[in-house]
Amino acid sequence: MSSGASPDAGGTKGPPVANQEDLQRALTYNKWWVEEEQRVSSAAFSFPDFSVDIASIAGSEDYTIRRFASGTGLVVLNCGAVRGEGCHACKEKDQNHPDNEAHANAYMPTSGGHRKRAAKAIAEKHCKKVIKPDIAAGATHPEPPT
Amino acid sequence: MATKTLPQNKLCTSGARKDTGEEWIYASVYDPEFTPAVCAELDELLRLPKNWDGYGAPKIDQTIVAAAQKFVAELPESIAWRPHVVAMSPGNLQLEWQHGTKSLELEFESPTVIRYLQWHPEMNIEEEGTFRVTDSKFAVELILWLMAGTCV
Numbered sequence: 001m002s003s004g005a006s007p008d009a010g011g012t013k014g015p016p017v018a019n020q021e022d023l024q025r026a027l028t029y030n031k032w033w034v035e036e037e038q039r040v041s042s043a044a045f046s047f048p049d050f051s052v053d054i055a056s057i058a059g060s061e062d063y064t065i066r067r068f069a070s071g072t073g074l075v076v077l078n079c080g081a082v083r084g085e086g087c088h089a090c091k092e093k094d095q096n097h098p099d100n101e102a103h104a105n106a107y108m109p110t111s112g113g114h115r116k117r118a119a120k121a122i123a124e125k126h127c128k129k130v131i132k133p134d135i136a137a138g139a140t141h142p143e144p145p146t
Numbered sequence: 147m148a149t150k151t152l153p154q155n156k157l158c159t160s161g162a163r164k165d166t167g168e169e170w171i172y173a174s175v176y177d178p179e180f181t182p183a184v185c186a187e188l189d190e191l192l193r194l195p196k197n198w199d200g201y202g203a204p205k206i207d208q209t210i211v212a213a214a215q216k217f218v219a220e221l222p223e224s225i226a227w228r229p230h231v232v233a234m235s236p237g238n239l240q241l242e243w244q245h246g247t248k249s250l251e252l253e254f255e256s257p258t259v260i261r262y263l264q265w266h267p268e269m270n271i272e273e274e275g276t277f278r279v280t281d282s283k284f285a286v287e288l289i290l291w292l293m294a295g296t297c298v
Contacts, residue, residue, distance in 0.1 A: 028200035031232045037244050042251065042263075043232045046240075051201060068200045096202065113274045116251060116263040120272075124247070124265075141200030 019080025
């Protein structure tokens, strides 16, 4: 899993995920869902890259959610739709969870000042399904391996 | 002047409608708790532990929170309703205002630089750029853009 730091430092990305695939992105922070406005915050996607699971391999939404604290939410995105916004998903190893065969990294535009625009477009237009996060105060996510 | 915080759906800020020639009257968002409330939300971000996002995020940068609090404190009174305050996984933060499909995001990339997004697809506005935190004139222009003509 990643949190903005590109795992692609060596310059080699994994194979692209097919456009017809759906991607599952965990909402691991309550404020990535804006309850008052019933919307996903673009902050959930506004990184150079972010982790997703390929839905057809994951098999269920719980597969993605269960690695995090209880109450973690989730959004489902279509790979082709977000690719149209400049977000390219590549099937790559999950460095935090090496046994996660469904993992991909979604790479956002890095040039031309389009990162925020792409993140907003994904949040506003391409969330096919949303499970709202409701993580209890004080709950913590499992620590990724160091 | 109103004597309490106006809900977002009761606001009507200045503007002119081209179709009717109608002129709207300035109506401020009277919220005397704006600055302390937003600054308190920013303080809350400092309580987030390492790995708060489950993907190994660092703690939120204290200097960025301080810069955002100074920025908020220096905004003109009654300029807008309270923004959504959200942490970002690299350790920075963002202020978000949304009205329907129109929105403004101010991401504090560092203590000195804000990356902004003006978003109003219906008007073909999807502008992204950066400005200095100290450029309050530009920040006010962006917020006024968001607020202009908002009337539900």
